[in-house]
Amino acid sequence: MEELRIEANGNLGPIDSSRIPRYAGAAAFARLPRLDQVARADVAVVGVPFDAGVSYRPGARFGANHVREASRLLRPYNPAWDLSPFEQAQVADAGDMAVNPFNINEAIETIEANALELTGAGTKLVTLGGDHTIALPLLRAAAARAGQPVAMLHFDAHLDTWDTYFGAEYTHGTPFRRAVEEGILDTEAICHVGTRGPLYGKKDLDDDHRFGFGIVTSADVYYQGVAETVAKLRDRIGDRPLYVSIDIDVLDPAHAPGTGTPEAGGITSRELIEIIRGLRGMNLAGADVVEVAPAYDHAELTGVAGSHAAFELVTLLADNAAGTGGQASGYARQALRGGPKAAAVAGPEGQESFE
Numbered sequence: 001m002e003e004l005r006i007e008a009n010g011n012l013g014p015i016d017s018s019r020i021p022r023y024a025g026a027a028a029f030a031r032l033p034r035l036d037q038v039a040r041a042d043v044a045v046v047g048v049p050f051d052a053g054v055s056y057r058p059g060a061r062f063g064a065n066h067v068r069e070a071s072r073l074l075r076p077y078n079p080a081w082d083l084s085p086f087e088q089a090q091v092a093d094a095g096d097m098a099v100n101p102f103n104i105n106e107a108i109e110t111i112e113a114n115a116l117e118l119t120g121a122g123t124k125l126v127t128l129g130g131d132h133t134i135a136l137p138l139l140r141a142a143a144a145r146a147g148q149p150v151a152m153l154h155f156d157a158h159l160d161t162w163d164t165y166f167g168a169e170y171t172h173g174t175p176f177r178r179a180v181e182e183g184i185l186d187t188e189a190i191c192h193v194g195t196r197g198p199l200y201g202k203k204d205l206d207d208d209h210r211f212g213f214g215i216v217t218s219a220d221v222y223y224q225g226v227a228e229t230v231a232k233l234r235d236r237i238g239d240r241p242l243y244v245s246i247d248i249d250v251l252d253p254a255h256a257p258g259t260g261t262p263e264a265g266g267i268t269s270r271e272l273i274e275i276i277r278g279l280r281g282m283n284l285a286g287a288d289v290v291e292v293a294p295a296y297d298h299a300e301l302t303g304v305a306g307s308h309a310a311f312e313l314v315t316l317l318a319d320n321a322a323g324t325g326g327q328a329s330g331y332a333r334q335a336l337r338g339g340p341k342a343a344a345v346a347g348p349e350g351q352e353s354f355e
């Protein structure tokens with residue numbers, strides 16, 4: 001079948017869902033072209049079907065394709081910012097990395113090497129996991145490309161700064177401790193968002209604090225609201241190269257049941273999307289959406305949430321590639337009251353920083 005695609009500004013866009021039903025054909029993220037169908041890409045969405053690092057329910061190896069399936073319903077215009085990311089930048093689906101499911105160390109090396117290869121010509125990556133182990137090699141590649149340790153916003157119910165499980169150093173509960181040890185994170189500008197749930201002990205928090213992490217808990221987002229959360233995060237990070245890692249379990253299980261280690265009391269998908277939108281114009285180096293485990297999903301809730309989170313990340317990167325960041329437009333222009341969009345556009349001046 002012919003692929004009837006939307007094209008604009010020399011960028012090959014998604015299959016046109018007004019001419020080919022959106023449920024037809026093979027799934028690529030947002031019905032975008034494959035990387036081998038375009039000459040170059042500003043932004044690539046890539047899958048990492050790997051879940052050998054999980055401590056509880058398995059299945060995140062199927063997450064990337066589940067998010068791709070759910071992403072068929074995305075439309076190409078993002079009204080929050082009056083942006084058509086696939087027109088403003090070339091975005092493509094780079095397919096899946098072929099990682100060894102039986103050897104975690106080798107898998108980590110493969111992910112790092114593939115991420116470096118994909119970003120060679122300046123392409124920015126949005127990676128679909130996979131379990132959270134994969135953030136470590138992705139951060140290595142992001143820091144190598146940035147030429148310096150990167151700031152990080154880590155959306156997650158969990159800290160993921162634990163030391164080992166069963167003596168294993170590389171698991172989905174440990175990537176950010178390893179990243180601090182490796183010196184690839186800018187420890188002046190790293191923060192967890194959405195943290196909640198029981199820990200093993202107080203030492204978990206003491207260690208995490210010692211590594212330099214700030215914490216905006218799920219309860220903080222509820223009590224302070226999105227606007228204040230965004231302002232604090234922007235203040236903390238400034239213009240540093242920023243990696244954004246989104247564990248889908250940051251969402252309440254009501255919004256994202258399809259994940260391996262769910263915790264009650266999470267943020268909503270609306271809050272997550274609005275916080276991501278609040279990062280507009282920041283110096284985004286790369287991002288991931290991980291821990292989608294479709295076997296536990298219902299009605300594609302988690303796939304839809306993951307696909308929208310990824311779409312907002314792609315919008316941020318496309319916006320940066322096109323140099324259009326920071327202008328009030330779209331819904332922001334039509335807003336009746338100030339809110340996070342207004343705050344994000346206005347910037348973080350005058351906001352307190354947090355410890």
Ligand SMILES: N=C(N)NCCCC(=O)O
Binds near residue numbers: 249
């Ligand atoms: N990264 C995720 N999703 N979970 C980490 C949970 C580690 C634990 O079992 O304590």
Ligand SMILES: [Zn+2]
Binds near residue numbers: 157158247250291
């Ligand atoms: Zn988690």
Ligand SMILES: [Zn+2]
Binds near residue numbers: 158
């Ligand atoms: Zn995690």
